[in-house]
Amino acid sequence: MTVITSVAARQVLDSKARPMVEVELTTASGATGRAAAPTGSSVGMYEAKILRDGDAARYGGMSVYSAVRNVTDTIASAIVGRPFESQADFDAALLTLDGSADKGVLGGNAIYPTSVAFLRAQAAETGRPVYQHIARGDLSTLPVPCFNVMNGGHNEVLQAFNEFLIVPHGAESVEHAVEIGVSVFQRLPAVIERRTKKVAAVGGSYGFVAPYSDPAAVLSLISEAVDAAGYTEEVAFALDCASSEMFDATTDTYELDGHRVDSEQMVDHLRSLTEEFDLLFIEDPLDENDWAGFSLAVRELSRTLVFGDDLIVTNKQRLQRAISERAVDGFVLKPNQVGTVTESLETFDLAEEAGLLALPSGRSGGVIDDIVMDLSLGLQVPFQKNGAPRTGERIEKLNFLIRAERELGNATLSDVARIARY
Structure with missing residues (x-):
């Protein structure tokens, strides 16, 4: 079981200097996992929805403070202190919390970095690199x-x-x-x-x-x-x-x-x-x-x-x-x-x-x-x-x-x- 003890989120920049959400999780064992949500220049219409603030005065409407708050408020309150058996268990909780087909309630850019941060935190608890943590067999x-x-x-x-x-x-x-x-x-x-x-x-x-x-x-x-x-x-x-x-x-x-x-x-x-x-x-x-x-x-x-x-x-x-x-x-x-x-x-x-x-x-x-x-x-x-x-x-x-x-x-x-x- 992995228990999340703290959740932090912030707005950072991607490689094109556009705002994105970064999430950091800490577990009861002291392990941490951090991840951010990249976005493509070509974004398919069927991708998980990216929430941006739309405030023209801040990064031309591209800021993601609302998605950050969705992590620190809504997601954090649902996952802190709750034991999770696996990645699938954790991600199911995120999907239930959002409840939409396109992740448009919390935002794919809030859900995704949280999911990856958990993967990295679990890998850190095992003391293995992430690629070994997810491997299905020999890495040949x-x-x-x-x-x-x-x-x-x-x-x-x-x-x-x-x-x-x-x-x-x-x-x-x-x-x-x-x-x-x-x-x-x-x-x-x-x-x-x-x-x-x-x-x-x-x-x-x-x-x-x-x-x-x-x-x-x-x-x-x-x-x-x-x-x-x-x-x-x-x-x-x-x-x-x-x-x-x-x-x-x-x-x-x-x-x-x-x-x-x-x-x-x-x-x-x-x-x-x-x-x-x-x-x-x-x-x-x-x-x-x-x-x-x-x-x-x-x-x-x-x-x-x-x-x-x-x-x-x-x-x-x-x-x-x-x-x-x-x-x-x-x-x-x-x-x-x-x-x-x-x-x-x-x-x-x-x-x-x-x-x-x-x-x-x-x-x-x-x-x-x-x-x-x-x-x-x-x-x-x-x-x-x-x-x-x-x-x-x-x-x-x-x-x-x-x-x-x-x-x-x-x-x-x-x-x-x-x-x-x-």
Whole structure:
């Protein structure tokens, strides 16, 4: 049993200097757990609700003092002094306290950091790292980090797709994989500037701004940087289309290379990309409500894996529908999307039972000590999204893996080749 003796919450800042809620719990044994609630730039309509104050005079309406009070007043009064047997027991109490389908009463940004803080406090009571606390067996492999190196999407109208990634599948170790990712990233500015005669700009997710509207041209540019760095045989590619951001519901069309296209045309274009480039996965190729389009993508894109992010939002019920409709090969695991650790693990378990993959990922408004790293290692996933190797919260994800490689000793880098379809 774990008994919470004190609860503290405060407003802090995420990696984009936006307010977020941080929660700290202390148990009767003296153990503590602390966690914060990151938020993405692309937020699916089915994610747990983020409560913001809406006071234009404070952070332009983005402050979260009301959510902080929900932790210190409502949540604290319900959990302090009460014994909890497990994470599931604790999270059930939070869900009952909120009582809404979207966590809109207390706020997903109040519930989520409280849930993760409890996970860390329980792990501290056992004296083990969180990834060992949640592990279901031997920790024999380490996930391959995937690097977001070029950006379009949200802030750049030239390129519709949100992220272009490299995957160092041929690396011999985590350290080698990190070196490959950083080396290619550092080669990119020279390639961009030589091709475009313009300075390489920083994109919204801290990769470089994609200088072309044609996705094939962007992938070709990245491929040149890979070749220049000497890693041609060790690197594959991946895409996060974030297509909900570029979808027009009135015409049922998507932005693509300066044109509007329907679902079939989008899938056809993506198929041509998979035939030209080795793409390990494509994330969110269609809109979050385009179930038929996702099913079409799974049928047609035989040389890559189709992942749902905004489509699934780490929600067990939505994943169950995707399984029934054969709409994904896997899902992007972002625990704050659904709001509690238990719900995230239930979605993961459902995916595993169905033979689907989970792709853990941080959020663009991330935190230094993101729990997705512990989930990636503890759940033994084959690869994960680490972001661009530029800012602190992204670099720390890489350092986490480097440290874990040394701590575990005999664990080896996951063999991505066994699941790749190219």
